[in-house]
Amino acid sequence: MHGEFVWGIxxxxxxxxxxxxxxxxxxxxxxxxxxxxxxxRIARWGALIAPFPIAIGTGMLLVDLGSPLNFYRLFMILQVxxxxxxxSWAILLFTVLSLVYFYLWLPEKLQIxxxxxxxVQWQRFLAKVMPVLxxxxxxxxxxxxxxxxxxxxxxxxxPELFLVSAFSTGVASVILAxxxxxxxxxxxxxxxxxxxxxxxxxxLELILFATMALSAQLGTLSQRLAFAQLLxxxxxxxxxxxxxxxxxxxxxxxxxxxIRGKIPVKWAGSLTIGxxxxxxxxxxxxxxxxxxxxxxxxxxx
Amino acid sequence: xxxRMGFVIITSxxxxxxxxxxACRAENEVPLGFTRNWVTNKGIAGLxxxxxxxxxxGNCMHCDSPPCVAVCPTGASHKREDGIVLVDDVKCIxxxxxxxxxxxxxxxxxxxxxxxxxxxxxxxxxxxxxQPACVQTCIGKARHSGDLNNPASVVSQLLDIYPAxxxxxxxxxGPNIYYIDVPVPEIPAGK
Numbered sequence: 001m002h003g004e005f006v007w008g009i010x011x012x013x014x015x016x017x018x019x020x021x022x023x024x025x026x027x028x029x030x031x032x033x034x035x036x037x038x039x040x041r042i043a044r045w046g047a048l049i050a051p052f053p054i055a056i057g058t059g060m061l062l063v064d065l066g067s068p069l070n071f072y073r074l075f076m077i078l079q080v081x082x083x084x085x086x087x088s089w090a091i092l093l094f095t096v097l098s099l100v101y102f103y104l105w106l107p108e109k110l111q112i113x114x115x116x117x118x119x120v121q122w123q124r125f126l127a128k129v130m131p132v133l134x135x136x137x138x139x140x141x142x143x144x145x146x147x148x149x150x151x152x153x154x155x156x157x158x159p160e161l162f163l164v165s166a167f168s169t170g171v172a173s174v175i176l177a178x179x180x181x182x183x184x185x186x187x188x189x190x191x192x193x194x195x196x197x198x199x200x201x202x203x204l205e206l207i208l209f210a211t212m213a214l215s216a217q218l219g220t221l222s223q224r225l226a227f228a229q230l231l232x233x234x235x236x237x238x239x240x241x242x243x244x245x246x247x248x249x250x251x252x253x254x255x256x257x258x259i260r261g262k263i264p265v266k267w268a269g270s271l272t273i274g275x276x277x278x279x280x281x282x283x284x285x286x287x288x289x290x291x292x293x294x295x296x297x298x299x300x301x
Numbered sequence: 302x303x304x305r306m307g308f309v310i311i312t313s314x315x316x317x318x319x320x321x322x323x324a325c326r327a328e329n330e331v332p333l334g335f336t337r338n339w340v341t342n343k344g345i346a347g348l349x350x351x352x353x354x355x356x357x358x359g360n361c362m363h364c365d366s367p368p369c370v371a372v373c374p375t376g377a378s379h380k381r382e383d384g385i386v387l388v389d390d391v392k393c394i395x396x397x398x399x400x401x402x403x404x405x406x407x408x409x410x411x412x413x414x415x416x417x418x419x420x421x422x423x424x425x426x427x428x429x430x431x432q433p434a435c436v437q438t439c440i441g442k443a444r445h446s447g448d449l450n451n452p453a454s455v456v457s458q459l460l461d462i463y464p465a466x467x468x469x470x471x472x473x474x475g476p477n478i479y480y481i482d483v484p485v486p487e488i489p490a491g492k
Contacts, residue, residue, distance in 0.1 A: 007397060074375060148372065299472065
């Protein structure tokens with residue numbers, strides 16, 4: 001028996017960063033395959049961001065292990081019933097390939113080895129493979145909690161929620177980097193398309209949260225009490241204030257006003273930066289609230 | 302039939318002396334602040350003058366389909382042929398996934414070893430033909446252990462006579478601790 005949170009802030013950081021990397025990767029892949037030359041700056045920014053958050057996150061996972069030096073045991077076996085087992089393999093593959101993709105997007109003067117002759121074909125090939133891995137990496141964080149079977153984590157919508165939140169934070173990180181950068185500052189139409197994409201994702205996330213709340217009300221007593229931790233329990237202030245208001249509703253309103261373009265030009269830049277920062281902020285607390293509230297609530301005997 | 306090791310706990314015989322927890326700690330060197338077994342106060346039930354207070358001892362349920370074994374990424378958590386669920390410390394990386402997955406909260410992260418820790422059914426004692434420390438020490442004879450599939454065992458004998466319940470059957474784990482709440486005046490003889 002134990003009386004405290006067994007999975008803490010390190011796991012929260014991992015859940016957030018893995019989603020962020022997957023989202024940034026898909027943003028880059030989509031920009032390359034669907035947008036081509038006109039969207040090359042966001043394609044580049046997604047590629048440059050993608051390997052690093054997840055690398056930090058896996059570092060956190062290692063530190064969290066009780067026997068960190070034993071971690072290699074994860075890669076001596078594939079336990080098909082354990083999400084953590086195939087998830088570890090997926091993270092490993094994703095991180096290695098995202099480093100290759102990162103290298104292909106570096107400016108030529110930074111490429112230590114000679115740029116491969118067919119690097120464009122390589123980029124396009126990886127851009128078709130990576131979304132599959134990215135979806136696995138992002139949704140897996142939800143499946144991981146699903147399989148632990150705690151009442152709050154049992155909801156079948158958790159992988160979908162984490163997937164949508166992952167893509168949303170990934171898009172937001174690309175918007176943020178591409179509008180702060182001097183060298184590869186995103187062009188107006190690039191930011192506009194990303195902002196529309198993120199607004200759609202945020203709306204989806206709101207729908208998912210509402211559906212989860214409704215299905216918890218219709219579920220077992222354990223599930224209802226567990227979700228009440230978020231609605232009016234110990235994590236209510238975080239859920240309503242940090243996630244719903246600051247992380248979803250406010251950035252959505254900002255994004256809508258950006259898309260409609262009815263704001264003075266001098267504010268547009270700060271609005272873009274502000275809304276994408278808030279999306280990242282909210283995405284972090286989605287992981288935080290669900291990880292902690294899930295452990296706070298147990299089974300009703 | 303295959304051996305299926307489990308416990309029968311008679312709550313009407315438990316007086317909450319916690320000797321099972323002390324015996325387990327002494328036998329298995331369980332670090333302070335954590336415990337492999339417990340006694341839960343289930344509160345007062347009934348109407349005056351027929352009132353009673355129920356104490357519900359517990360430990361790892363050595364489930365038929367243990368979620369801790371299913372989620373373990375390295376195969377460290379495993380279920381033996383005789384049904385006992387154990388952690389192989391050599392394989393355990395200390396990810397704590399099994400601790401999250403156990404609906405009974407029967408596991409804890411051992412700060413001394415860095416591994417997941419839990420009731421081992423005192424296999425070191427079973428191998429010598431002894432009972433688990435918590436069973437041996439129980440002053441009210443509330444705790445009993447043995448092969449649930451052997452009709453001659455004490456646990457089977459008890460379950461033959463008295464109605465029993467399991468915990469959180471809705472979690473689908475198939476727990477192998479059976480609770481008898483009715484008074485049991487005499488413990489039947491058995492292996």
